[in-house]
Amino acid sequence: MLGLTGKPNVGKSTFFAAATLAMVPIANYPFTTTKANLGVTYATLECVCREFGVEDQPVGSACTGGIRFVPVKLVDCPGLVPGAWKGRGLGNQFLDEVRRADALMLVVDISGSTDAEGRPGKPGSFDPLEDVKFLDEEFDMWFYQVLRKDWDRIARKAEMLREPLPSLLAEKLSGLQVEKPFIVKALEEADLASKKPGQWGEKELQAFAGRVRRLAKPLLIVANKVDLEPAEDNLERLKTSGYPVVACCAEAELALRRAGEKGLIDYKPGSSDFKILKPESLTKKQQEALNLVRERVLSRHGSTGVQKAVNTAIFSLLGRIAVFPVEDVEKLTDHEGRVLPDCYLVPSGTTARQLAALIHSELAEGFIHAVEARSKRRLGENYLLRHRDVIKIVSSKARV
Ligand SMILES: Nc1nc2c(ncn2[C@@H]2O[C@H](COP(=O)(O)OP(=O)(O)O)[C@@H](O)[C@H]2O)c(=O)[nH]1
Ligand SMILES: [Mg+2]
Incomplete structure (x- = not known):
């Protein structure tokens, strides 16, 4: 399952609506949503049908134009505000949703028109790189706090009863869906594999928490609202965070998929252009809006970024x-x-x-x-x- 996260008003729900708007009917897909913020999106890949020269009959996935659409669960997490790890805002509820995600898409407002609490302002007045720093801090504190609460007991068990530390940690972190190989790797990366748990201080616990969080919940940045100025320079700066960055315009993707669903245009999620099928049924305003999408988003960035973000999460972050x-x-x-x-x-x-x-x-x-x-x-x-x-x-x- 993929999770959408970020502060309020950056476009998470718009991304969610666009990504879960299926443009292809899928037979026998067994997953039905019971919660409003839980849905199905699709990872896409070049299907093998054309290479083998066959007409395929997918069950539980779909194939159109030689592209296979494979369902993936997506959750739209409640907006994150500073201090969530202490239970501020919808803190606990927010973390509850994130807990179950295998990979996270951090949506930020690349135009810088949303402040730290999600209040709108003028484009360029806020720094989206701050969102990444703040989310890093929140997540690290959250993992740290879970470990800290029980650390004395874990350390004692490891030393007195000689129980292996990775197993004790895996048990402790099972609620966050952290698997043991990640724990072993994080211990190595933080140079703690052979250090006695009783000798760990705050510094060691924090180092481990940060490493294990990055491994167990890999993250990419969705740089949303690229249609607004000024975006270009922010995009470059976000790359300094060390996370993969995908330029995105969720609003454009939603508009394109809706127009596609109505048969007004021919549009495939992830593609760099669309074709107008029924020019006579488009209002002048709709025409203009579509032209703007083409000009500001598709031709500059190659796609709206929604499908690219999902595919990057599945094939690259999760391998x-x-x-x-x-x-x-x-x-x-x-x-x-x-x-x-x-x-x-x-x-x-x-x-x-x-x-x-x-x-x-x-x-x-x-x-x-x-x-x-x-x-x-x-x-x-x-x-x-x-x-x-x-x-x-x-x-x-x-x-x-
Ligand atoms: N310009 C622009 N606005 C967007 C884009 N995506 C979302 N928005 C707008 O940003 C506002 C907040 O969007 P929403 O999806 O509710 O944000 P959430 O609080 O993060 O779920 C709404 O007014 C959206 O229409 C985008 O790609 N470009
Ligand atoms: Mg929302």
Whole structure:
């Protein structure tokens, strides 16, 4: 799940509305939203259908114009205000939503027209880099505080009972959905892997909290409102934060998707232009607005940035790759004869056997070998899947 975060009024909800406005119908997608701020967006990739010269029949994802749309959950977190970690504003509620996100998109107002509490002002009067600093601080304090509360007990257990520190920390941080490999890596990065927990002071705890937070909740900056001046210089400055930055105009994406949905224009999320289909049904004002989007956003930045931000989060921050499991490597069909029905987003480093387990536990238990559809090569259980692999799993246990 991806989380949208940032102070109030920067455009989180506009981004959310745009990103979750599906322009493609998806059959049998099992996720229904029960909360207003929880929705489904789509990671996009070049589908394999054209390369193999087949008409695909996706189930649970969609394919249009050779682009595969794979659903990803998105949560719009309540606006963050200074002191949230102490429970200020919607503090606890805010952190509750962030807790469950695997990666975060920090939305900032690149035009600098929103102050620290989200009040509007003149463009250029506030510094979006301050938003990043403040969010870094809030998040680090939040992780630090969770660890600090229980630190004496953790340190005692580690030293007296000789329980391994990473396991104790994993237990403590499980509520924040921090997995053990991140903890091990953070201990190493902070040079604390061999330091006795009893000797850690504030400095060590803070160093660890900061490292583990960055690993477990990777973040990118969505530099929103690029349509407003002055944006150019702020964009460069934001890059000094060390986080990836995506220039964005959420409002333009929302307008384009709505016009696309109504059949007024032909627009594919992520693309650098659109085509007007029904010029006669556009008002002069709509025409002008579309021209402005083209001029100020698409031609300057290559896209509105909404799809780019989602794809960067999935494929770059989270290192996901897309794989297409099939049962027949000649026809590329499943057991019901559907062509390329599935597309799984899995962590890079996933093996053929791990993929089998994701599909069905029995498929993994009876794993014999896998076959890759391009080369028709046989692959062992430890084969590392590659992005856009089409894979058949051969198993002694049939699928139920
Ligand atoms: N100029 C401009 N305004 C935007 C953009 N995205 C959102 N806004 C406006 O910013 C205001 C706050 O947006 P909203 O999505 O409610 O912000 P949130 O409080 O962060 O959820 C609204 O008036 C939006 O129309 C954008 O890309 N460009
Ligand atoms: Mg909002």
